[in-house]
Amino acid sequence: MRVILLVMSHDHPVVRHTIFQNSLMTALLDGIYDGEMTIGELLGKGNFGLGTFDALDGEMVIIDGVCYQLKHDGTARPAELEQRTPYAVATNFVPRIVREAPSHISRADLSSFIDSMTPSENYMYALRIRGKFTEVRTRTVVRQERPYRPMHQVTEDDAAQVFNDVSGVIAGFRTPIYEKGISVPGCHVHFIDDDRTSGGHVLDFELEKGVIELCPGTDLELKLPLTQDFSRANLAPEDLDEKLHTTEVKD
Ligand SMILES: [Zn+2]
Numbered sequence: 537m538r539v540i541l542l543v544m545s546h547d548h549p550v551v552r553h554t555i556f557q558n559s560l561m562t563a564l565l566d567g568i569y570d571g572e573m574t575i576g577e578l579l580g581k582g583n584f585g586l587g588t589f590d591a592l593d594g595e596m597v598i599i600d601g602v603c604y605q606l607k608h609d610g611t612a613r614p615a616e617l618e619q620r621t622p623y624a625v626a627t628n629f630v631p632r633i634v635r636e637a638p639s640h641i642s643r644a645d646l647s648s649f650i651d652s653m654t655p656s657e658n659y660m661y662a663l664r665i666r667g668k669f670t671e672v673r674t675r676t677v678v679r680q681e682r683p684y685r686p687m688h689q690v691t692e693d694d695a696a697q698v699f700n701d702v703s704g705v706i707a708g709f710r711t712p713i714y715e716k717g718i719s720v721p722g723c724h725v726h727f728i729d730d731d732r733t734s735g736g737h738v739l740d741f742e743l744e745k746g747v748i749e750l751c752p753g754t755d756l757e758l759k760l761p762l763t764q765d766f767s768r769a770n771l772a773p774e775d776l777d778e779k780l781h782t783t784e785v786k787d
Contacts (some may be wrong), residue, residue, distance in 0.1 A: 541600045549633050549655040555662065555753035556581035557711070558624045559761050562717050562771040563781050565587070569599065571622035572761050575615045578624050579758070581739040584630050584662060586726045587624025589615070592690065593679040595737045597707050597726040598626060604728055606735040608609065608678040612728055622761075625709055625719065627662050631749035637667065643740050646748070647723065653750055658712055658752035662709035663725065667746015672706075672727050674736025688782045697736055704709040704729035706738055710750075713723045717776060720784050737784075 558573045570590045577586070587723035590596070595606040596615065603615040633653055637646060646665075654661060675694040684690075708725030715721060728735035760766065773779060 539749065549750045550659060550754065551632070552755060553627070553630065553751065553753050554755040554757050555625065555627045555660050555698065556757045556759070557719060558587065558759050559622055559766065560717065560771060561623065561719050561759070561780070562776065563766055563769050563778075564623045565687045565773065565783060566763075566769040566771065567620050568763075568769050569680055569684050569688045570763070570765065571620045572623070572763055573621055573646050574617060574760065575619045576617035577620065577773065578621060578626055579603060579617070582628050584629035585624060586709060586724065587621050587675060590620045590622060591681070592677040595676050595726050595735070596621065596624060597735060599705055599707055599728060604732060606676055606726065608676045608695040609783050610674070610676065610695070610734050611737055612733055612735045620758050621683030627751065627753060629662050629664060630751050632752060633750040635713060635748050637743050637746045637748050639666070639745055640670070641743050643742070646743060649746060650723075653748065654710070655752070656686075658755065659709040660712065660715070662751040662753060662771070663706075663708055663710050663723065664744065664749045665746055666749075668703045669699070669743045670701060670742045670744045670764070672702060672704070672741040673739045674699070675696070675739055676725055676736040687781045691783050697725070697734070699727070699729065699734060702729050703704070704735070705742030706741065708738075716780070717771070
């Protein structure tokens with residue numbers, strides 16, 4: 537009991553902390569690929585996050601207040617503040633729970649390790665993994681043309697990349713299952729290397745050595761688009777579980 541109390545007092549795990557989200561995952565699934573929020577506005581909501589860009593033009597990751605566009609060929613570049621996003625999640629990252637990762641750990645084993653770090657599965661968590669990876673496997677969406685097809689049909693165009701022996705950051709969110717339909721339930725993470733030149737949506741990885749940091753979120757600030765596309769979207773598909781699996785897990 538004494539050990540547990542010491543750990544808890546060291547971590548200060550759960551205090552009020554807001555996670556911001558632009559639009560809904562279900563809107564993206566329904567083919568709403570153009571947003572009204574600029575990257576400049578989004579950065580006002582947090583220095584950390586992920587998402588995508590208008591026309592599904594690559595994956596987004598925000599690290600240390602800089603927003604990067606991860607293109608379908610695996611390259612990364614800083615995004616322009618005027619670019620827009622149809623879906624993004626952001627927060628001001630505070631590393632409240634920090635652990636060194638067991639060495640040479642797979643994504644699956646690390647997932648259980650992260651579960652053991654969380655004080656409760658009922659909160660949201662921003663998740664940052666910094667270190668050296670033996671391998672990171674990513675896939676990245678490819679820019680779409682109107683008329684847009686629903687997302688489960690476009691992910692077959694995705695470009696896959698494998699990065700070996702690379703230092704970098706995995707950034708994203710661990711979201712409770714009850715947020716299904718709003719966000720991506722479970723872990724949704726993107727990778728960018730330390731040179732900030734390559735990355736993508738993470739499918740799998742092995743972490744050689746690194747540090748895991750969690751920032752618990754208790755409050756959700758949800759911004760719904762005022763666009764006609766959003767107002768007409770079907771946001772409650774019957775096959776939501778299957779669509780989430782096809783588009784986000786992509787196996
Ligand atoms: Zn993603």
